[in-house]
Amino acid sequence: MKFENKYSETVKRIKSNLIRELLKTAGDKDIISFGGGIPDPETFPIKKMSEIANEVIMNEYRVSLQYGSTEGDPELIKQYIRLMEEYEGIHGLTEENLMVTTGSQQALFIVGTVFLDEDSYCAVSKPIYLGAGSAFNQRNPKYISIPLEKDGMNIDYLENELKKLDENGEIDKFKFVYTVSNFHNPAGTTLSLEKRKRLIELAEKYDFIIIEDDPYGALRFEGEKQPSIFKLNNGERVVLLNTFSKVLSPGLRIGVIVANKELIRKMVLAKQGMDLCSSTLTQRIAARFIEKYDLFEEIKPTIELYRAKKDKFMEALEKYLGDIEGVDWIRPEGGLFSWITLPEGFDTMELFEIAKRKKVIYIPGETFYVDEPERNTMRVSFCLPSFEELDEGVKRLREAIDEYAKEKGIELKLK
Ligand SMILES: Cc1ncc(COP(=O)(O)O)c(C=O)c1O
The missing domain is CATH 3.90.1150.10 (Aspartate Aminotransferase, domain 1)
Structure with a gap:
């Protein structure tokens, strides 16, 4: 055929x-x-992980081997909210602000599904994380590529592009800026504090969303930790994507989206048709792991x-x-x-x-x-x-x- x-x-x-x-x-x-x-x-951490996996299967099989909710394992979400408070200094999150995904890669696909149509614009860095390009390409949007500098995206360039869209009467089709805020893949750069603040100012002025993808933030080996864009903006117009892939294990395939609860509700609808729920088994393993051990010490x-x-x-x-x-x-x-x-x-x-x-x-x-x-x-x-x-x-x-x-x-x- x-x-x-x-x-x-x-x-x-x-x-x-x-x-x-x-x-x-x-x-x-x-x-x-x-x-x-x-x-x-x-x-x-193979030894600790295998002990926990054994306990989770033997003692919690009614949950860990069963279907779960699309939003994610409540135990993992509870533990994650605690981590966000302790590690990121982000307070006031409830379970309505979070959704667990099958890796951040699925989160990127969901972002594409929820925000992009063929006539939509989004700004991405030049170079871009390949997986984000693949996820967004499925929606065939119009890209605005923003050159990367040593301290992250060239914000003047972005501002200029936004001005042009505004003058052409197309600014309402501009949906989001996608940025890998810390230790960029592929470029290794980190968005400076000043640029984070300017990005938020532009987002407020031109009314767009910021997708902050941060798989590497916890892997800082020198320099001063920067507050997440999400924290700087009190989570108002920032969608934060996190993952366990680089801090625990990519084989778990667990990512977490943190966002405004209205956006999370839409993202849950988008995810339902993709996989019903992420693996209940690995979510519960991760939940028990971070409950028992201090992930950042580990x-x-x-x-x-x-x-x-x-x-x-x-x-x-x-x-x-x-x-x-x-x-x-x-x-x-x-x-x-x-x-x-x-x-x-x-x-x-x-x-x-x-x-x-x-x-x-x-x-x-x-x-x-x-x-x-x-x-x-x-x-x-x-x-x-x-x-x-x-x-x-x-x-x-x-x-x-x-x-x-x-x-x-x-x-x-x-x-
Ligand atoms: C910038 C960035 N975002 C997202 C991902 C996807 O990560 P995962 O699906 O393993 O959570 C990666 C993986 O390398 C990445 O580098």
Whole structure:
């Protein structure tokens, strides 16, 4: 049978996931990979988790193996409200302000469903978290791509774009700004306090919603913690997306949306048709885990490990790439990623083939754009390679850069 003419326009728009394709071709054991964006499995609390899982199945099976409510496990929601008070200093939340999702990825899909039509506008960062692009693309909205600076989104640029929409009489079609506030994926940047406040001012002036996606905030290894945009705005027009993926385990597939209760009610309706409810089993495991253990104490050793790896990685970048004019990279204060910009004329997709031969891989930056990409960029994650591999990997990257420059006749200017 020919399936082609049966597909929906939505599914026809979906492109294959370039990251998966690239990583598939690079499964070789000797390859040093800066490509992965996943936690180190050695950091998972397997013993504590298996004890709790056993108790939850044996003693609470009437709930943990049964269907649950779309809103989420009341025990998890209760514990999460406590965490928000203790860790984020956000008070006054009730269960009506929260919904549990199947990872933050589902939350992004729900956001798309609830807010976007084909004629809607939304602003996203340039580069963007790939999964957010995939989720929003299903609604085929009009994107306004805002360049990222070292302290987050260029707010002047955003303001200008909003002004233009207003002048064209289209501002009511502008729905939200999507931002990864801490340790951006893919860019590693954090939105400064001043920019957070300006974003809220603009949201009030032009009447839009802010989607604050914060999977990495708890993984800060240096610098001062910033208040969430949600807290700064008392949750009025901010939808906060959180997840257990980077602080406990992505296999649980648990995210949490925190928002105004009117918005949560709509989001519950959208989720019902997707999966009825998120896994009751993993929700109850997570609830009991955070009830019994101090989650933020538990992740301290992981944060220490990531900090040490980040330092090693930054040292290697300085050592092997620091002498090339026009090479720059983000020094993240937390999270899993840095973002390298090579001189004009480099195409990191083409460079990928040479790097693969040299046995080092990364994610070419062009994967992370919803419109015209910057081709001389790459995402690099430092959390999975060993300390020796971090050094050796950047050394190989330099060799690949030199070879590419030679092949293409690009003259590398040295400092
Ligand atoms: C910025 C961002 N948002 C959302 C997600 C989705 O996370 P999950 O579905 O595992 O909660 C990720 C995962 O890497 C991410 O980097």
